[in-house]
Each structure stands twice: as structure tokens, then as C-alpha cells.
Amino acid sequence: xxxxxxGAVPDVGAGFIPARLQSSRIAGGDNPRPYxxxxxxxxxxxxxxxxCLRHRVLSACLWAIDAVPRVSRNCLLTENRRTMSRSAIFxxxxxxxxGGRGSHLEPHRNALSQCERERVRVSRGKNLFCSRLLRHCLxxxxxxxxxxxxxxxxxxxxxxxxxPHLAKMPVAIPDFISSSPGPLNGKTLASVIRNDLYLSGLFxxxxxxxxxxxxxxxxxxxxxxxxxxxxxLILGSFQxxxxxxxxxxxxxxxALGKLELGKRFTGKIKDQRRVVHVFGxxxxxxxxxxxxxxxxRIAFVAEGRSREVFSMDYDGHSSRQMTQTRxxxxxxEWSPDGQGLIFTSYINRNPDLWRLDLQTMEPKxxxxxxxxxxxxxxxxxxxxxxxxxxxxxxxxxxIISTQGNIIKRLTNGRGNDISPxxxxxxxxxxxxxxxxxxxxxxxxxxxxxxxARLTFASNYNTDPDWSPRGDLLAFTARIEGxxxxxxxxxxxxxxxxxxxxxxxxxPxxxxxxxxxAFTSNRSGQWLIYVMNARGEIQVPVSSIPxxxxxxxxxxx
Amino acid sequence: xxxxxxxxxxxxxxxxxxxLSGCSRPIVRPGEDPAGGMPAPYGAPQVGxxxxxxxxxxxxxxxFDYDKYGLTPESQSAVQYNAEVxxxxxxxKVVAEGHCDERGTPEYNLALGDRRGxxxxxxxMALGVDSHRLSTVSYGSELPVDPGHNEAAWAKNRRVYxxxxx
Numbered sequence: 001x002x003x004x005x006x007g008a009v010p011d012v013g014a015g016f017i018p019a020r021l022q023s024s025r026i027a028g029g030d031n032p033r034p035y036x037x038x039x040x041x042x043x044x045x046x047x048x049x050x051x052c053l054r055h056r057v058l059s060a061c062l063w064a065i066d067a068v069p070r071v072s073r074n075c076l077l078t079e080n081r082r083t084m085s086r087s088a089i090f091x092x093x094x095x096x097x098x099g100g101r102g103s104h105l106e107p108h109r110n111a112l113s114q115c116e117r118e119r120v121r122v123s124r125g126k127n128l129f130c131s132r133l134l135r136h137c138l139x140x141x142x143x144x145x146x147x148x149x150x151x152x153x154x155x156x157x158x159x160x161x162x163x164p165h166l167a168k169m170p171v172a173i174p175d176f177i178s179s180s181p182g183p184l185n186g187k188t189l190a191s192v193i194r195n196d197l198y199l200s201g202l203f204x205x206x207x208x209x210x211x212x213x214x215x216x217x218x219x220x221x222x223x224x225x226x227x228x229x230x231x232x233l234i235l236g237s238f239q240x241x242x243x244x245x246x247x248x249x250x251x252x253x254x255a256l257g258k259l260e261l262g263k264r265f266t267g268k269i270k271d272q273r274r275v276v277h278v279f280g281x282x283x284x285x286x287x288x289x290x291x292x293x294x295x296x297r298i299a300f301v302a303e304g305r306s307r308e309v310f311s312m313d314y315d316g317h318s319s320r321q322m323t324q325t326r327x328x329x330x331x332x333e334w335s336p337d338g339q340g341l342i343f344t345s346y347i348n349r350n351p352d353l354w355r356l357d358l359q360t361m362e363p364k365x366x367x368x369x370x371x372x373x374x375x376x377x378x379x380x381x382x383x384x385x386x387x388x389x390x391x392x393x394x395x396x397x398x399i400i401s402t403q404g405n406i407i408k409r410l411t412n413g414r415g416n417d418i419s420p421x422x423x424x425x426x427x428x429x430x431x432x433x434x435x436x437x438x439x440x441x442x443x444x445x446x447x448x449x450x451x452a453r454l455t456f457a458s459n460y461n462t463d464p465d466w467s468p469r470g471d472l473l474a475f476t477a478r479i480e481g482x483x484x485x486x487x488x489x490x491x492x493x494x495x496x497x498x499x500x501x502x503x504x505x506x507p508x509x510x511x512x513x514x515x516x517a518f519t520s521n522r523s524g525q526w527l528i529y530v531m532n533a534r535g536e537i538q539v540p541v542s543s544i545p546x547x548x549x550x551x552x553x554x555x556x
Numbered sequence: 557x558x559x560x561x562x563x564x565x566x567x568x569x570x571x572x573x574x575x576l577s578g579c580s581r582p583i584v585r586p587g588e589d590p591a592g593g594m595p596a597p598y599g600a601p602q603v604g605x606x607x608x609x610x611x612x613x614x615x616x617x618x619x620f621d622y623d624k625y626g627l628t629p630e631s632q633s634a635v636q637y638n639a640e641v642x643x644x645x646x647x648x649k650v651v652a653e654g655h656c657d658e659r660g661t662p663e664y665n666l667a668l669g670d671r672r673g674x675x676x677x678x679x680x681m682a683l684g685v686d687s688h689r690l691s692t693v694s695y696g697s698e699l700p701v702d703p704g705h706n707e708a709a710w711a712k713n714r715r716v717y718x719x720x721x722x
Binding site (some may be wrong): 122330372391393395419432434460476483548 | 674
């Protein structure tokens with residue numbers, strides 16, 4: 001599949017946002033107005049000339065953090081991942097802070113100061129303006145920005161920041177059109193991206209008629225579309241020539257009457273869903289600053305007579321059997337480079353760690369220590385694997401090389417330690433241990449140090465998965481006798497229970513941190529589900545029963 | 557006489573279990589290969605298959621409390637009984653297979669099953685069974701003996717099964 005820019009559209013894709021503003025992308029979500037407003041223009045005059053549609057979506061990107069008190073929410077959102085994970089768990093960062101303050105402060109104040117630093121960094125030459133406002137009264141600052149920035153053109157787009165049920169962006173996606181449809185159906189293609197955007201939890205899909213909203217010239221009548229209540233419009237067209245497929249797709253900002261993104265894809269007919277998923281990823285990148293996860297895959301273990309490893313598109317399509325071991329397989333995990341899958345298998349009648357090369361599809365023994373070689377997870381850089389080994393007695397967390405050699409033992413003590421999960425910066429590992437009598441979640445620095453216990457609420461908390469954004473841990477907790485997916489911050493605070501039907505377990509974050517895959521028996525059998533990070537939308541995706549979902553780190 | 561009776565009763569029990577269970581999930585029954593139709597774990601028979609079956613049928617399953625790997629008084633006496641049986645059959649190797657009930661995270665259950673197998677193996681060693689004959693393997697919650705979703709089924713599934721081989 002080849003992806004090019006639509007000839008009619010300037011390159012507004014990746015790289016549009018200057019690198020120095022990367023960390024402020026999420027900050028924009030909490031405080032969407034500045035970049036549209038006079039205040040914002042004074043902060044960043046050159047960088048933001050048009051992305052109003054983007055922040056309207058960003059406003060909805062507060063996702064899992066909306067109930068945190070005002071100040072800390074701001075800070076979480078503005079916080080750089082590395083400092084976040086370090087400071088939230090182990091207190092202030094030892095590194096000198098860019099703003100020159102904060103290291104001596106207690107955690108709450110420290111968070112505030114980091115927030116402030118971030119603002120200072122973002123605003124650069126406006127230190128005085130920004131820090132003074134923030135130091136003296138953050139809420140007044142917000143109010144001021146809102147008031148000052150209430151430009152006439154965008155008044156209706158202000159999203160109530162205090163509303164925990166954040167507004168979703170209404171988007172219209174009519175069926176894709178074609179002059180030579182052939183075997184393809186424009187309705188099917190449009191339904192792929194409709195489903196993608198719906199599952200992200202950030203969009204409300206507006207129902208559309210088949211051919212409304214076009215001028216006689218064939219150009220879209222943006223005003224007419226705007227009247228449907230939609231704020232964004234996605235149009236697609238395709239051409240089939242034999243086995244070849246060309247898809248063109250565009251994203252329009254209806255409030256500004258403006259083309260935001262245009263892409264042309266050339267590929268084969270069998271790539272049809274993938275092409276649309278990739279465009280969905282680009283739409284998410286355009287609107288939120290972080291590419292979507294729609295072209296990624298989920299590996300899982302079939303439940304039932306077969307215990308083979310399968311993989312499927314994140315939405316359940318294009319399912320494929322990956323192993324032929326004819327034995328029990330557990331805990332698949334994608335390598336960060338997407339070239340391999342590791343999993344625990346009883347091929348040699350012991351739970352050993354195997355690696356499946358996705359080119360040759362041949363499994364190779366990676367760790368065959370006596371006892372369990374279980375719950376293996378690649379480090380974010382792909383150079384090491386954390387897993388639980390019981391060769392020395394009790395199951396403990398070890399780090400091994402990608403050749404299977406033990407690099408170090410990470411945990412000690414009496415408990416069963418299992419299910420490691422790396423922080424995205426690779427500096428910490430959270431894991432499950434029953435050293436205090438019941439399984440609880442702990443976090444330990446990879447470089448060495450004492451583990452810290454994070455969970456206290458339930459007497460059964462297992463299987464942590466660290467969000468790719470670094471700020472949240474998803475895990476399984478037993479609540480009233482059943483198992484539910486929860487999230488909490490990396491300091492153990494702000495516990496949220498996301499599921500309440502049946503039993504649910506094995507959470508796995510999507511690479512963009514917006515969704516969680518898990519397995520649930522709510523329908524009577526264990527199926528793989530995906531949900532958005534706030535749990536509002538939960539849908540089964542696997543066509544066969546399965547457990548151990550593992551989301552790939554990058555597009556296939 | 558008594559061994560014959562034991563075999564007969566084991567066969568009868570197997571039949572009853574087969575008749576009662578109708579589930580797509582692989583279910584392990586005493587004496588059955590755990591990995592579902594895979595080749596037998598150990599080499600061709602050299603000493604009597606009959607002897608092996610007799611010993612296998614005589615060994616008791618050791619049961620555990622929920623989320624525990626320590627031995628209860630009942631499981632302690634089962635281990636003692638098994639140690640006696642194994643001492644009388646010094647030529648046989650033993651694998652302590654640790655299992656859990658279906659509740660909880662499979663990965664955690666794998667660790668728990670490992671500890672259960674090890675608890676039993678350690679206790680057998682303490683009771684005089686040669687450590688070279690002993691090994692453990694955890695199946696976590698992957699191979700329930702009872703497919704039910706109730707306390708009676710769970711109690712049966714929290715177990716260590718001692719599998720003997722030549």
C-alpha cells in the first residue's frame with residue numbers, strides 16, 4: 001500500500017506541529033481556547049494558524065482524567081511522561097527542573113510546579129505573563145483565557161471544561177463514492193472509519209443520506225453539511241482497476257469551511273480495510289496530535305479446544321492463526337518492532353517462553369528455565385524482556401536479553417511476582433505480587449530500588465498494564481466477587497472502575513493510549529473486547545472465544 | 557486383590573466423569589494426558605504399565621484453599637499418604653502438576669499453581685522422597701478437572717495432581 005498526499009491538498013499531515021510543542025498537545029486539550037484566540041496567538045504566533053478543529057477534538061481527549069481536581073488534572077495533562085512517572089511515584093525528580101523550582105516541594109505542590117514549568121516551556125518568551133498567572137491563581141487564568149478568547153467566530157465551539165461528560169465531536173461520514181465501484185462497496189469502506197472514530201470515544205457519528213451535500217460541480221457543499229450539526233466531514237472516493245485499488249479521502253473542518261487533510265492511497269483490493277484504517281489514524285493524528293491505533297492488531301489466545309495464538313485487526317477483522325503448537329499457549333506479546341511475537345507455551349511440557357518470527361512463522365525457544373517462564377513483556381526499546389521465572393524457587397520478576405540470557409533479578413522476598421509491565425520510558429516496572437498476603441500491584445525501578453505498593457482498595461488486584469502515555473495503569477481488580485478492569489494513576493490514586501458486566505480481565509492498552517482491549521465473559525463465553533479509556537464504549541471484537549489480548553505497538 | 561479393585565473403581569469413576577461432563581474446553585481427568593491428545597510425555601514402557609497404573613490410581617489428589625498454596629491439614633495427610641505410596645515405588649518419577657480454579661487472572665494463577673506444585677514437592681522431599689525423582693509444572697487455571705462455575709467445581713480444580721512415570 002502506498003500513501004500519498006491528495007494532490008489538491010497541502011501537506012498538513014505529520015510534522016505539522018513543531019517539535020517543541022509536542023508536549024503541549026495534550027495541554028491544549030484541557031485548555032482548548034488559547035490556540036484559537038488572541039491570547040494564544042501572542043503565545044505562539046507562528047505555530048497555530050488553523051487548528052481549531054483539532055482542539056475541539058482535543059477538548060474531548062481529556063479521556064480518563066476528568067474527575068481529577070482542577071490543578072492536578074492540568075498538571076497530568078501537561079506533564080511530560082518521563083517526569084510524570086518518576087515524580088508521581090517516587091517524589092520529585094532528581095534532575096534539575098527546567099523552571100528551576102519544584103524539586104523541594106511536596107508531591108502536590110511539585111505537580112503544580114511541573115505544570116507551571118511545562119507552561120513556561122511552552123510559552124517561552126512569555127514567562128512573566130504565564131508563570132505569574134499560574135502561580136497566583138490558575139482558575140482565574142482559565143477564566144481570563146476563556147473570556148478574552150471568546151472570539152465571535154467560534155463561540156459555539158467552546159466546550160464546558162467543568163463538564164465531566166465531555167462533548168463528542170459530531171462528524172459526518174457519507175458512504176465513499178466511486179465511478180467504477182466493481183466488487184467494492186462504498187458503504188463498507190465508510191463503515192470502517194465510522195466504526196473507528198466511534199470506538200475512539202471522541203466522536204459522534206452523524207447519520208447521513210447517501211448523496212446529500214454535494215454541489216452540482218461535484219464539490220462538497222460544506223454549508224449544507226454544516227447544517228446537519230456536523231463539525232467535521234470525511235469524504236472518500238475510490239477506484240478499482242482489476243486487482244488495484246485507489247482510495248482518496250479528505251477531512252473537512254465545517255466550522256471554518258476548510259479542507260484539513262487529504263490523502264491518496266494506492267494498493268490492492270485486499271488492503272481495503274487497512275487503507276481506511278490508515279486514513280483514520282491520520283485523522284486522529286491531525287485532530288489530536290497522536291496517530292490513531294486503527295491499523296494496529298491484537299494478538300490473543302483462542303479459548304476452547306484450541307489454545308493457539310491468533311491475531312486480528314483491532315476491530316476483529318482479518319483474524320489469522322499464528323501458531324500450530326497443538327498445546328496450551330499463554331500471554332502473547334508483540335515485539336516493539338512488530339517483527340515477532342513472544343508467548344509462553346507448553347511445547348516442551350513446561351511453561352517456557354517462545355518467540356515466533358513473523359517472517360518465518362517458526363517458534364524458537366527463548367527461555368526454558370525450570371519452572372514457569374511466564375508473562376513476558378518486551379522493554380519499550382525492544383532490547384530486553386521482563387518476565388516471571390521460578391527457577392530459583394518462588395516466581396520472581398527477571399529481566400532477560402532477547403537471546404534469553406538472564407540480565408538481572410528485579411524482585412526478592414517471599415511473594416509470587418508475576419505480570420510485569422514496563423513504563424513507557426523503560427525506567428519502571430509494575431507487577432503483581434502477593435507478598436503482603438493477597439495479590440497487589442507494585443512498582444519497582446528497573447535500575448534497582450525498593451518496590452512501592454500501589455493498590456490497597458481490593459484484596460485482589462492483578463495484571464497491570466502501563467499506559468503508553470505513562471500516566472495510567474490499567475489492571476484487573478476483584479470487586480464484589482467478580483473481576484473488573486480498572487485504571488489508576490501511577491501513584492495509585494484516582495481509581496476508576498471501567499467495567500461492571502460479568503468478569504473482565506487482562507487489560508492491554510492500545511498504542512495511542514486511547515483504548516483498552518480486555519477479555520470478558522459477560523456474554524457467557526470469554527471474548528476479546530475493546531473499550532475507550534473511559535469505558536463508555538465497550539464492544540466485543542473477536543469472532544472466536546479468546547483470552548490474553550495483546551495490542552501491537554505499531555501498525556502492521 | 558486390592559489393586560484390582562482400585563483399577564476397577566478408577567475405570568468406573570472415569571466413565572462417570574466422561575458421561576457427566578460435556579464441555580468443549582479440554583478437561584483433564586485423572587490418568588489422562590493433560591495436554592489434550594499430545595504424545596505421552598515419557599519414553600516407551602520398560603517396566604510394567606500395570607504397576608504404573610496401580611501407583612497412579614493409588615495417589616491422592618491434594619486440594620487447596622482459594623488463593624492459597626499452603627497445605628491444609630487434609631492436604632497434609634494426603635501428601636503423607638502419597639509419600640508412603642511413592643516410597644514403595646522408588647523406580648518411578650513424579651511430576652507435581654499445580655492447578656488453580658478459573659477465578660482470577662490466568663498469569664497470577666500460573667504463579668499460584670507453580671507454588672502449589674512446589675509446596676507439595678517440598679513436603680514430599682521432607683517426607684523422604686528423593687528430590688531427583690521430583691519435578692513440578694504449573695498449569696495455572698488452564699486445565700480444570702471440573703468445568704463448572706461453582707464452589708464445588710472450583711474446590712476440585714484447586715489441586716496438585718501427582719503424575720508418575722518411569
